[in-house]
Amino acid sequence: MHHIARRTYRPLRFRIRQFTMTTPRGSTDTPVQRVIHDKLTTLLQPSVLTITNDSWQHRHHDAMRDQRGNGETHFSVRVVSEEFIGKVRFCESLGA
Template sequence: MTGPIADRIRDKLTSRFAPVELSIVDESHKHQGHAGHDARGESHFRVAIVSAEFVGRSRVDRQRLVYDALKDELADRIHALALSTKAPDEA
């Protein structure tokens, strides 16, 4: 079961990158009592995405693309986003 923020992440990344693999893990429970923890949950995520959109792009460029796709969520609710961004031939 996922929450509304994880669902929005999935929808936006799927729409923008047409990933061949996508994993979204809510790790908010690991950060209780730490800075940035939101009692509502869904504040810390680990995302692994594999997409042809990343072919020929640097790791930094790939992450910038993901951050741009999720800019509203990052501004509103997400405190931490751990990313793994790979091209299909790297998966």
């Protein structure tokens, strides 16, 4: 504790909560992630394909609460493929 001008201040304490899912982040062992992987691989034959399950960041959404935080509702996808050569780049993400 620190004493400043007759007041006692306690150091702030932060609680860090760790949220876990039933499958590790970045794993393709989950059903929805596997479907995304298979479809993009078949369609685009990518040289780079990264699929990240971001569902844990949305655990407060109703869909996640219904599944007790273990759902597959949000993903980030990075694709590098020759299929995109000559195509117009219309946005950074499909949601924009």
